[in-house]
Amino acid sequence: MNQSKEPLSRFEEELMRALRPxxxxxxxxxxVLERAAQPEARRAKVLAMPRRVxxxxxxxxxxxxxxxxFVTHEVRLRNQRLEAERxxxxxxxxxxxxGDTLDDVRRQLQQAGVTLGN
Amino acid sequence: xxxxxxxxxRLIETHQRMVFSIxxxxxxxxxxxxxxxxxxxxxxxxxxERVVVEDHIRFxxxxxxxxxxxxxxxxxxxxxxxxxEEWSDAHEAQQFDGAAASRLGIGIAIExxxxxxxxxxxxxxxxxxxxxxxxxMQPEEIAVLLSQPVATVxxxxxxxxxxxxxxxxxxxxxxxxxxxxxxxxPI
Numbered sequence: 001m002n003q004s005k006e007p008l009s010r011f012e013e014e015l016m017r018a019l020r021p022x023x024x025x026x027x028x029x030x031x032v033l034e035r036a037a038q039p040e041a042r043r044a045k046v047l048a049m050p051r052r053v054x055x056x057x058x059x060x061x062x063x064x065x066x067x068x069x070f071v072t073h074e075v076r077l078r079n080q081r082l083e084a085e086r087x088x089x090x091x092x093x094x095x096x097x098x099g100d101t102l103d104d105v106r107r108q109l110q111q112a113g114v115t116l117g118n
Numbered sequence: 119x120x121x122x123x124x125x126x127x128r129l130i131e132t133h134q135r136m137v138f139s140i141x142x143x144x145x146x147x148x149x150x151x152x153x154x155x156x157x158x159x160x161x162x163x164x165x166x167e168r169v170v171v172e173d174h175i176r177f178x179x180x181x182x183x184x185x186x187x188x189x190x191x192x193x194x195x196x197x198x199x200x201x202x203e204e205w206s207d208a209h210e211a212q213q214f215d216g217a218a219a220s221r222l223g224i225g226i227a228i229e230x231x232x233x234x235x236x237x238x239x240x241x242x243x244x245x246x247x248x249x250x251x252x253x254x255m256q257p258e259e260i261a262v263l264l265s266q267p268v269a270t271v272x273x274x275x276x277x278x279x280x281x282x283x284x285x286x287x288x289x290x291x292x293x294x295x296x297x298x299x300x301x302x303x304p305i
Contacts, residue, residue, distance in 0.1 A: 033130070
C-alpha cells in the first residue's frame with residue numbers, strides 16, 4: 001500500500017504524547033478469562049448482537065415479512081379466481097338446464113297443437 | 119472452536135493495552151471501556167479459529183474495538199454528540215480544571231487537556247484521531263480498518279486537528295492567564 005508518511009507538526013506530536021496508550025485495569029486478563037469460562041455470560045452476549053448483525057437480521061426479517069405478505073396475497077388471489085371459475089361453471093350449467101327445459105316445454109306444446117307467439 | 123486458554127491469555131496480555139486504550143479514548147469512560155475491551159476479547163475467543171495470524175489479530179482487535187466502542191457510546195448517549203460547529207468556548211472553559219493543570223505543570227497540562235478535548239469531538243473525528251495519534255496508524259491503514267475512502271479519513275483528521283487546535287488555544291490562554299493571576303496575588 002502506498003502510505004504517505006508526512007512529518008508531524010508540533011501540535012500533532014503533543015497530541016501523540018497526550019494519547020499514549022494506557023494500561024488496562026489490574027486483573028483485566030483474569031476477568032476476561034473468567035467471563036469466557038461462563039456459558040451464561042457468553043449466551044447473554046450472543047443475544048446482544050453487534051450492530052452490523054442487527055442490521056442484517058433486521059433486513060432478513062423485513063424480507064421474510066414482505067415475502068409472507070406477497071405469498072398471502074397471491075394465495076388469496078388464486079382462491080378468488082378458483083371461486084369465480086366455480087361460480088361461472090354453476091351459472092353456465094344452470095343456463096344450460098333452463099334452456100333444455102324450455103325446449104322440452106316448447107316441444108310438448110307444439111305436439112299438443114299449441115303455437116306460441118313469435 | 120475457541121482458542122485454548124493459554125493462547126487466549128497470551129493474546130489478552132499482548133493486546134489488552136491497545137484494545138483498552140482505544141475503548142477508553144472513544145467512549146471516554148473507564149468502566150465502559152473495560153466492558154467494551156472485555157467484549158472484544160470474548161468475541162476473539164469465540165472467533166478464534168478464524169483469526170490466526172498475529173497481524174490479522176491486531177487488525178481484527180482494532181476494528182472490533184472501534185465498532186464496539188462506538189456502539190457503546192451510542193447506547194450510553196450520556197454525552198450528547200455535539201456538532202463540531204456547535205462547540206461553545208464557554209462550555210469548554212467551564213470543563214477545564216485549572217487547578218489540576220497548575221499542579222501538573224504546563225506541558226502535562228496541555229497533554230491532559232488534549233486528551234479531555236478529544237472527548238468533545240464528534241464520534242467519527244474522534245475515532246480517526248485515536249487511530250492516527252494513539253495507534254500511530256497512517257491514513258491509508260485507517261481507511262482500510264474503517265472501510266472508508268482515504269480522502270474521508272484525511273478530511274476527518276484535518277477537521278479534528280483544526281478543532282482541537284482552536285480549543286487548545288482557548289484553553290491555554292485561560293491557563294496562562296490564571297497562572298499569571300496566581301503569581302501576582304499577594305500571599
